[in-house]
Amino acid sequence: MGALAERLGIVITEATPERVAGTMPVEGNTQPYGLLHGGASAALAETLGSIGASLVSAPARWPVGVDLNITHHRGTRVGTIRGTATPLHLGRRTATYQIQIADESGALLATARITNLLVDTG
Secondary structure: OOHHHHHHOOEEEEEEOOEEEEEEEOOOOEOOOOOEOHHHHHHHHHHHHHHHHHHHHOOOEEEEEEEEEEEEOOOOOOOEEEEEEEEEEEOOOEEEEEEEEEOOOOOEEEEEEEEEEEEEOO
16 A cells, blocks of 8 residues: 555555545544644545556556545544545546545545546556
């Protein structure tokens, strides 16, 4: 997964081309006011979407993120968040996933979309 995902405490709980899910603790991933940091949410989203893209493209191609956007709907200060990535487009050269991030009660915290270019490994 990479050093950043490990540092953030991201744990992958499900990984198929149709669905990638993972969790991340809020503690240790907050901004100065104690809220979950938006960049941490974005890193969770990018991790999940990129794993999904790699599952549909490897070993012949690897995903390279070319667009990531995220809308934060609400904040949280405690607990563990869960992200779920599902494909919007799985093409020969690009893969786009939507990622929804929720708190432990299921309240939607953020919605993200990532597009990965699938580049040849050779």
